[in-house]
Amino acid sequence: MIDMDGVLYRGTNPIPEAILFLEAIQKYPHIFLTNNSSETPESVVSRLKDLGIPTCLAEHILTSAIATADYLGGLEPGFGFYAVGGPGLHAALRVQGHEDDTDPDYVVIGEGEGLDYRSLTAGINILLRGKARLVGTNPDANLDGTLDGRPVVLPGGGALVAPFQAATGMEPLFIGKPNPIMFEQGLKRLGKPAGEVIMIGDRPDTDIKGAAQLGISTILVCTGRFSPDDPYPEDAPRPDLMVSSLAELDLIRLEAMV
Numbered sequence: 490m491i492d493m494d495g496v497l498y499r500g501t502n503p504i505p506e507a508i509l510f511l512e513a514i515q516k517y518p519h520i521f522l523t524n525n526s527s528e529t530p531e532s533v534v535s536r537l538k539d540l541g542i543p544t545c546l547a548e549h550i551l552t553s554a555i556a557t558a559d560y561l562g563g564l565e566p567g568f569g570f571y572a573v574g575g576p577g578l579h580a581a582l583r584v585q586g587h588e589d590d591t592d593p594d595y596v597v598i599g600e601g602e603g604l605d606y607r608s609l610t611a612g613i614n615i616l617l618r619g620k621a622r623l624v625g626t627n628p629d630a631n632l633d634g635t636l637d638g639r640p641v642v643l644p645g646g647g648a649l650v651a652p653f654q655a656a657t658g659m660e661p662l663f664i665g666k667p668n669p670i671m672f673e674q675g676l677k678r679l680g681k682p683a684g685e686v687i688m689i690g691d692r693p694d695t696d697i698k699g700a701a702q703l704g705i706s707t708i709l710v711c712t713g714r715f716s717p718d719d720p721y722p723e724d725a726p727r728p729d730l731m732v733s734s735l736a737e738l739d740l741i742r743l744e745a746m747v
């Protein structure tokens with residue numbers, strides 16, 4: 490299981506070590522786990538190609554939007570939803586459920602454009618008057634991205650669901666990392682038990698914490714949000730291995746971990 494932002498690229502810059510690493514691991518079953526819920530896997534793949542990273546397949550990408558749709562589909566097959574977020578969120582939810590802006594089962598808030606005065610008003614009225622449960626694709630406060638071609642810090646899933654929470658007093662159910670649901674969905678897709686899987690990520694508080702809760706081995710790569718000089722967060726477990734970059738990971742070392 491491989492996180493994307495901070496492991497394969499950083500904002501709009503590719504991490505060069507990722508290219509060789511991805512070639513080397515092609516023989517192992519693998520899946521990319523990303524909390525990004527605004528894009529479809531296909532648009533993630535084409536963005537990575539533009540960055541010079543050609544080895545990711547759309548069917549190997551599990552976004553928090555897809556994990557949310559699959560999880561809700563398991564709870565309530567064919568569920569009705571009102572969603573606020575980017576195209577990747579709507580596309581994922583339509584596979585498992587149907588749009589309903591009168592009395593849906595879930596109000597689902599994800600990343601990307603969509604939140605404005607009207608969509609917030611519609612969402613809170615649905616929540617306060619109907620049966621819907623409030624769901625957030627992922628709890629991140631912010632993420633690195635681009636807007637109109639410029640690199641910027643974008644609001645994350647946690648920031649975008651917060652106005653709905655404030656207006657209704659409801660606590661959202663989050664699916665993305667560090668919630669174990671996202672990792673369980675990943676294990677299901679890999680068809681492997683936790684003991685045979687390694688999670689590679691750049692964030693102790695999401696990648697390492699979430700994977701460790703399920704007994705998945707963990708590797709922290711210091712090419713993203715965490716640097717070895719930072720104090721290690723007290724509420725996150727230590728990774729099984731910490732490396733400065735993917736270049737330090739050879740296959741013998743990986744195979745020895747599981």
Ligand SMILES: [Mg+2]
Binds near residue numbers: 691
């Ligand atoms: Mg990351």
